[in-house]
Amino acid sequence: MEVKLLTEHYGKAEFQSLEGYKKIGDGYETLKKALKMQPKEIIELVKASGLRGRGGAGFPTGMKWSFLPENGEPRYLLCNADEGEPGTFKDRMMMERAPHQLIEGMIISGFAVQSKKSYIYIRGEYKDSLRIVEKAIREAYDAGFLGKNILGSNFTHDMDVYSGAGAYICGEETGMISSLEGQKGQPKLKPPFPALKGYLGKPTIVNNVETLAAVKYIVRDGAQAYRKNGTEKSAGTKLFSVSGNVMKPGNYEVPLGYPLKDLIFNLCGGLKPGRKLKAVIPGGSSAPVLTEPEAMRATMDYECLAQMGSMLGSGAVIVIDDSNCMVDLLNVTMHFYHHESCGQCTPCREGTGWLHKTVASIASGHGRLQDIQLLDRISKNMMGRTICALSDAAAMPAISFVNKFREEFEFFVREGRSKVKGEGFRHAQMHH
Amino acid sequence: MFSLSEEGVAFVKRELNRYEDRRSAVIPALYRVQKENKGWVSPESVTYLSHLMDIPSAWIEEVLTFYTMFNKRPVGKYHVQVCCNISCSMNGGREMADHLCSTLKLKEDEVSGDGRYTISRVECLGACDKAPMMQVNDDYHEGLTNDKAVEILRGLK
Ligand SMILES: Cc1cc2nc3c(=O)[nH]c(=O)nc-3n(C[C@H](O)[C@H](O)[C@H](O)COP(=O)(O)O)c2cc1C
Ligand code: SF4
Ligand code: FES
Numbered sequence: 001m002e003v004k005l006l007t008e009h010y011g012k013a014e015f016q017s018l019e020g021y022k023k024i025g026d027g028y029e030t031l032k033k034a035l036k037m038q039p040k041e042i043i044e045l046v047k048a049s050g051l052r053g054r055g056g057a058g059f060p061t062g063m064k065w066s067f068l069p070e071n072g073e074p075r076y077l078l079c080n081a082d083e084g085e086p087g088t089f090k091d092r093m094m095m096e097r098a099p100h101q102l103i104e105g106m107i108i109s110g111f112a113v114q115s116k117k118s119y120i121y122i123r124g125e126y127k128d129s130l131r132i133v134e135k136a137i138r139e140a141y142d143a144g145f146l147g148k149n150i151l152g153s154n155f156t157h158d159m160d161v162y163s164g165a166g167a168y169i170c171g172e173e174t175g176m177i178s179s180l181e182g183q184k185g186q187p188k189l190k191p192p193f194p195a196l197k198g199y200l201g202k203p204t205i206v207n208n209v210e211t212l213a214a215v216k217y218i219v220r221d222g223a224q225a226y227r228k229n230g231t232e233k234s235a236g237t238k239l240f241s242v243s244g245n246v247m248k249p250g251n252y253e254v255p256l257g258y259p260l261k262d263l264i265f266n267l268c269g270g271l272k273p274g275r276k277l278k279a280v281i282p283g284g285s286s287a288p289v290l291t292e293p294e295a296m297r298a299t300m301d302y303e304c305l306a307q308m309g310s311m312l313g314s315g316a317v318i319v320i321d322d323s324n325c326m327v328d329l330l331n332v333t334m335h336f337y338h339h340e341s342c343g344q345c346t347p348c349r350e351g352t353g354w355l356h357k358t359v360a361s362i363a364s365g366h367g368r369l370q371d372i373q374l375l376d377r378i379s380k381n382m383m384g385r386t387i388c389a390l391s392d393a394a395a396m397p398a399i400s401f402v403n404k405f406r407e408e409f410e411f412f413v414r415e416g417r418s419k420v421k422g423e424g425f426r427h428a429q430m431h432h
Numbered sequence: 433m434f435s436l437s438e439e440g441v442a443f444v445k446r447e448l449n450r451y452e453d454r455r456s457a458v459i460p461a462l463y464r465v466q467k468e469n470k471g472w473v474s475p476e477s478v479t480y481l482s483h484l485m486d487i488p489s490a491w492i493e494e495v496l497t498f499y500t501m502f503n504k505r506p507v508g509k510y511h512v513q514v515c516c517n518i519s520c521s522m523n524g525g526r527e528m529a530d531h532l533c534s535t536l537k538l539k540e541d542e543v544s545g546d547g548r549y550t551i552s553r554v555e556c557l558g559a560c561d562k563a564p565m566m567q568v569n570d571d572y573h574e575g576l577t578n579d580k581a582v583e584i585l586r587g588l589k
Binding site for chain 1: 517
């Protein structure tokens with residue numbers, strides 16, 4: 001069953017405006033409540049709720065916030081709305097359906113971490129999101145929810161948007177900071193972590209859209225109420241963006257720990273008639289692929305997917321039926337990482353290039369058996385030795401595809417054609 | 433010589449004061465140039481911006497070349513960007529890109545003879561539930577078929 005906590009009112013168009021947000025929802029009532037609390041109390045509440053980052057890494061949010069230095073130094077709150085992980089489309093919906101939910105969550109979070117300024121970094125292609133969020137920010141200013149001495153408290157907070165310009169790497173938090181600073185979006189070496197030295201060298205908290213929106217509900221209902229959904233280590237609900245070969249693709253909010261099988265076969269209406277499930281990528285294209293038997297026993301929480309050697313990531317579930325060629329899909333994915341590597345680190349720049357070249361050669365029917373081995377070897381050399389996690393994000397899926405679907409790779413090499421797709425198919429993928 | 437309109441100049445000046453650091457105005461300024469320069473950013477417009485903003489042209493160049501949404505070469509009046517990432521590829525995105533190219537008798541990333549179209553393949557645009565899809569200038573067109581996509585392009589003014 002879906003549990004619509006964040007998405008309760010998403011079906012109603014008026015929810016986008018401040019008026020609708022007040023009428024249908026509970027307006028900015030939670031902000032009023034928060035401003036009467038101590039900032040530290042809110043941080044403790046968020047810790048107690050078990051909320052973990054919804055952007056990909058799943059880091060405990062309250063803990064991240066408590067890494068900020070305890071001096072009066074100015075600090076920034078950045079909302080990561082770059083949403084570039086292939087398969088993910090939830091932040092776009094959240095911004096377009098419920099911009100005030102995000103803004104309220106951000107003001108509360110900004111108060112908790114005592115930040116006077118926040119930015120929402122929105123991916124460049126999301127022009128509608130940008131326009132809608134900008135309008136909502138203006139409404140919030142006019143209503144006194146943003147600006148000086150918000151609602152008579154002595155908390156002052158300003159908020160603005162910033163538009164990216166097309167680069168997946170700007171979703172990585174330090175890449176995003178570089179981009180917001182007006183530079184190319186190259187990640188920076190950590191430590192120092194942004195909480196100590198981030199935007200313009202100042203302490204900075206970066207959180208995903210969904211994480212910041214969830215904070216509102218934790219403050220509204222309390223940590224225990226939030227924990228009613230989910231598991232011990234994966235508390236609350238999560239939005240899953242389901243795409244690929246299901247009958248009803250879309251965003252679904254369910255409690256963490258929800259069976260993947262039910263997500264696919266109940267909520268999403270299953271596969272096309274006559275099709276069989278072959279594989280599922282459970283957390284965006286950076287997450288290692290699950291085979292059908294794995295998918296059938298997986299639950300959608302951080303611990304189960306980690307234990308299966310994959311990850312929850314951004315919550316993008318890509319459902320793959322038996323009409324797909326795994327060599328082809330790996331080719332598409334490796335093209336992406338090669339294209340998006342920022343090029344700073346040799347293992348990533350060279351590795352993503354080699355991975356793509358090697359799998360493209362197999363997918364064009366010119367591969368050799370040792371190329372399959374090579375994919376595995378290149379990948380292993382790309383892991384754990386770069387500035388950011390993009391290198392691992394390319395390597396991990398490659399290893400999983402090659403090892404779990406080796407027989408399809410071997411068939412392609414041996415026969416010079418896909419085990420699954422017909423002859424006409426090669427043309428379409430060639431220039432990719 | 434390239435120059436921005438009066439409103440364009442005013443926009444860039446406002447952006448220079450909008451963020452904590454002036455340098456953050458480079459991306460918005462490049463968007464503006466692209467909008468006023470038929471969809472692309474020419475080398476001379478970088479020099480122009482550098483003077484206008486009092487920011488070294490190397491800094492502007494660095495940003496221009498890093499981000500894919502800035503076109504470094506002329507594009508058609510309608511820049512058609514077809515998503516060919518995983519979920520769209522599983523639902524005919526690549527075939528749709530090919531179909532558009534062959535229907536309009538165009539190669540990828542090329543400007544059509546009448547200056548109307550450029551067709552490019554791009555990465556995931558965050559509309560995977562409505563695959564295949566394409567973006568034409570700023571607008572998303574989702575849940576397409578080959579025929580629908582052609583119809584949309586033909587219908588553009
Ligand atoms: C290559 C790469 C791309 C990323 N893209 C995104 C993104 O689009 N959105 C996002 O919220 N986090 C993204 N992240 C994760 C961020 O670095 C960061 O962990 C996150 O924004 C923190 O927010 P959270 O704790 O609320 O999840 C990406 C990470 C990497 C390595
Ligand atoms: S790992 Fe890749 S994307 Fe990340 S900083 Fe290094 S080169 Fe850039
Ligand atoms: S894969 Fe095409 S929009 Fe995401």
